[in-house]
Amino acid sequence: MIRLVLPPHLRTLAQVKGEVQLEVKGQVTQRTVLDALEARYPMLRGTIRDHETLQRRAFLRFFACEEDLSHESPDAALPEKVASGAEPFLIIGAIAGG
Amino acid sequence: MSGVRVLVGTRKGAFILTSDGKRQKWDVSGPHFAGWELYHLKGSPADPNRIYASQSSGWFGQVIQRSDDGGQTWHQPGTPAGEESTEPGAMPKGHSNKFVYDTSSGSGKPLTTHQWYDGTQHPWEFKRVWHLEPSLNDPDAVYAGIEDAALFRSSDGGESWHELAGLRGHGTGPKWQPGAGGMCLHTILLDPKNPDRIFIAISAAGAFRTDDGGKTWKPINRGLRSQYIPDPSAEVGHCVHHIAMNSSRPSVLFMQKHWDVMRSDDAGDSWKEVSGNLPTDFGFAIDVHAHEPETIYVVPIKSDSEHYVHDAKLRVYRSRSGGNEWEPLTKGLPQSNCYVNVLRDAMAVDSLDNCGVYFGTTGGQVYASADAGDSWNPIVRDLPAVLSVEVQTLR
Numbered sequence: 001m002i003r004l005v006l007p008p009h010l011r012t013l014a015q016v017k018g019e020v021q022l023e024v025k026g027q028v029t030q031r032t033v034l035d036a037l038e039a040r041y042p043m044l045r046g047t048i049r050d051h052e053t054l055q056r057r058a059f060l061r062f063f064a065c066e067e068d069l070s071h072e073s074p075d076a077a078l079p080e081k082v083a084s085g086a087e088p089f090l091i092i093g094a095i096a097g098g
Numbered sequence: 099m100s101g102v103r104v105l106v107g108t109r110k111g112a113f114i115l116t117s118d119g120k121r122q123k124w125d126v127s128g129p130h131f132a133g134w135e136l137y138h139l140k141g142s143p144a145d146p147n148r149i150y151a152s153q154s155s156g157w158f159g160q161v162i163q164r165s166d167d168g169g170q171t172w173h174q175p176g177t178p179a180g181e182e183s184t185e186p187g188a189m190p191k192g193h194s195n196k197f198v199y200d201t202s203s204g205s206g207k208p209l210t211t212h213q214w215y216d217g218t219q220h221p222w223e224f225k226r227v228w229h230l231e232p233s234l235n236d237p238d239a240v241y242a243g244i245e246d247a248a249l250f251r252s253s254d255g256g257e258s259w260h261e262l263a264g265l266r267g268h269g270t271g272p273k274w275q276p277g278a279g280g281m282c283l284h285t286i287l288l289d290p291k292n293p294d295r296i297f298i299a300i301s302a303a304g305a306f307r308t309d310d311g312g313k314t315w316k317p318i319n320r321g322l323r324s325q326y327i328p329d330p331s332a333e334v335g336h337c338v339h340h341i342a343m344n345s346s347r348p349s350v351l352f353m354q355k356h357w358d359v360m361r362s363d364d365a366g367d368s369w370k371e372v373s374g375n376l377p378t379d380f381g382f383a384i385d386v387h388a389h390e391p392e393t394i395y396v397v398p399i400k401s402d403s404e405h406y407v408h409d410a411k412l413r414v415y416r417s418r419s420g421g422n423e424w425e426p427l428t429k430g431l432p433q434s435n436c437y438v439n440v441l442r443d444a445m446a447v448d449s450l451d452n453c454g455v456y457f458g459t460t461g462g463q464v465y466a467s468a469d470a471g472d473s474w475n476p477i478v479r480d481l482p483a484v485l486s487v488e489v490q491t492l493r
Contacts, residue, residue: 009133009158013174043174046195047158059157093157 002033003088007060010048010091014041019088028083030062031074048091063090102448103168103490104456105149106464107136110482112151113464114169117477121454121468124477130172131163138229138443141490145237150256152227152242160226162194162242162256176257194256197224197244199263206267206313212246213275222246222266229443231286234293243283247274247300249312262312265298270317270334274303277337277356284442285341289348297351297366302337305353307366318366322355339382340442344391352394352421354384354442359396361421372421377408383445387470388453392420395447395455395471397440406437414457416471430474431465438463443486450491458484 111129214220233239387393
């Protein structure tokens with residue numbers, strides 16, 4: 001089971017509290033995790049990555065295991081500790097704006 | 099029992115202000131969507147319980163919200179609220195915030211680039227919904243004016259959107275360019291007497307009209323003069339800030355341009371200036387009295403480089419002659435040390451017998467007048483900066 005932490009505003013949209021737990025089939029990558037997240041919480045489509053290009057929105061970052069994975073390929077395997085559920089995959093709102 | 103519901107969009111959420119027909123005591127609910135920018139909320143004329151809201155954020159992009167109970171509860175159309183959709187093969191329904199430009203040749207051959215700040219051509223990129231205009235007779239039909247400028251329509255209560263691509267496809271698109279606030283389609287006026295006629299306005303392109311339900315469009319900017327563009331009388335390129343009409347006389351339009359207050363008596367085919375004795379004719383908001391089609395309201399702003407009221411006084415100016423002759427309305431409004439702005443969608447009127455007028459400021463005040471502007475009272479004083487004000491008259 002993958003553990004995922006959403007920023008507060010997206011937790012409000014998805015109507016969840018705390019971490020989200022997702023079952024991801026096959027290789028655990030940014031793409032498969034986000035696909036699973038959006039399938040379960042369709043109201044989040046377009047809020048993390050663009051509807052059409054599926055590119056990460058500019059002011060969001062992806063962290064895990066104390067690393068910034070935002071610029072990794074969406075199809076690269078996420079760290080084993082994320083795949084095993086030992087560590088969460090974090091979606092972080094950048095410190096920007098007003 | 100009649101009453102009013104004022105829908106207020108701010109930089110950090112939405113607020114709903116309600117009162118009975120006397121408009122003296124107000125209930126305030128909110129913030130709804132706390133922390134998000136609410137560029138616009140508007141109720142359906144066909145069903146006042148149906149309200150659409152544009153919720154957006156620099157971090158998370160666009161969200162469309164809908165209420166079916168007058169703003170008490172909200173949901174994203176088409177998305178099961180809090181429900182999972184994990185059935186194998188189930189398609190996610192979260193498309194209510196999906197605005198994809200139509201580039202197909204069959205729908206008007208819309209152009210794919212517009213002018214950028216440096217003069218080069220730049221692709222259209224969706225940023226946000228500035229304005230939502232519900233249909234006059236179908237609660238499930240609603241138009242969206244977006245940045246980068248285009249007009250979208252939903253016929254399923256906001257679940258899905260498609261572009262009326264003939265607007266961008268009519269030919270002048272490469273000459274449109276963003277103003278300081280972005281290249282936004284911010285004004286949508288539906289003609290109550292002619293369902294095929296729609297007026298829209300774009301900063302900085304100008305005003306446009308369709309007479310065939312949105313298939314084809316033409317610029318309606320003849321008579322506008324803008325010294326800030328190379329050809330002051332160009333067909334497009336004008337920074338129209340807002341347009342208003344009285345529903346009993348939809349061929350008469352009033353416009354607050356970047357500079358100049360303008361009037362058209364022929365559905366936009368030609369315009370003449372009616373700034374008259376205004377202390378400054380720069381501004382954003384303009385509206386028309388609900389029952390007196392020659393009574394119009396503006397809030398003069400000092401200049402395009404100083405976006406606050408003139409002379410540090412918050413004054414609504416009213417003309418009872420359709421322009422040219424204006425009187426300041428000051429009773430109840432601050433007349434010293436005031437430096438707020440009133441944005442383009444932040445003024446509205448109700449349709450009670452004694453027309454109510456409302457506006458919100460960038461300082462977070464929402465003022466109401468229950469006597470057509472003669473006197474004003476703040477409903478609330480300390481909201482986040484107000485982006486939009488709309489009013490529903492409830493009977």
